[in-house]
């Protein structure tokens with residue numbers, strides 16, 4: 037069984053081409069693939085399915101849970117389709133659990149995703165390192181609590197999961213901590229639902245810019261977002277948002293059949 041390994045700003049994924057939708061991708065298999073000691077190591081799995089002539093990104097978190105959307109994963113997914121010769125360079129549509137997304141691959145390897153609306157749905161508090169930090173709840177297809185703070189984000193301990201309001205986020209939440217570092221320039225760290233701290237989260241960067249704008253009473257604007265693994269560019273409009281950043285394929289190979297079968 038073929039696999040490809042890739043990353044978007046160091047948020048890394050195992051890509052599993054499964055065009056005929058035949059793989060039994062169990063929780064145990066996802067956990068083993070993503071394990072950095074006993075597997076390939078990744079923050080998540082992107083299963084590539086073609087159903088009725090349409091592409092579908094089946095995204096799984098490293099703990100085996102299913103999430104609605106993954107912004108960095110979508111860029112890697114698009115780059116894989118072009119690299120494999122399944123799509124010409126340029127604009128095409130990928131289905132996700134959060135709806136159809138238009139992606140545009142660029143010759144320099146970067147990809148722009150139309151992410152759809154980033155909906156600010158309320159305010160809440162994240163408990164991080166013994167501190168309560170206020171932020172906005174933002175729905176980017178998946179749930180985020182994006183907290184702009186004056187406390188330098190590099191100082192937080194994110195080895196421990198942040199606390200959050202389970203009534204407001206009954207299905208869990210991705211928590212972003214954000215500093216303003218310049219004109220239209222943010223720095224973000226993230227604790228991802230189903231993964232832990234990652235070096236980037238695409239939907240998280242969109243939520244961060246939406247939250248930063250909401251704090252200024254704005255619904256439109258653009259910003260660069262520096263993450264541990266690089267930089268992306270986000271634009272927020274009232275009815276949609278875009279995310280542009282790198283997508284890198286680093287390896288391809290074959291999974292060992294006996295290893296895979298033993299995990300069923």
Ligand SMILES: N[C@@H](CCC[C@H](N)C(=O)O)C(=O)O
Pocket residue numbers: 047080097102103104105106107108109178179210228229230231234236237238239240
């Ligand atoms: N890394 C992703 C987000 C993946 C899903 C998230 N952990 C969740 O459970 O919602 C991204 O780049 O957006």
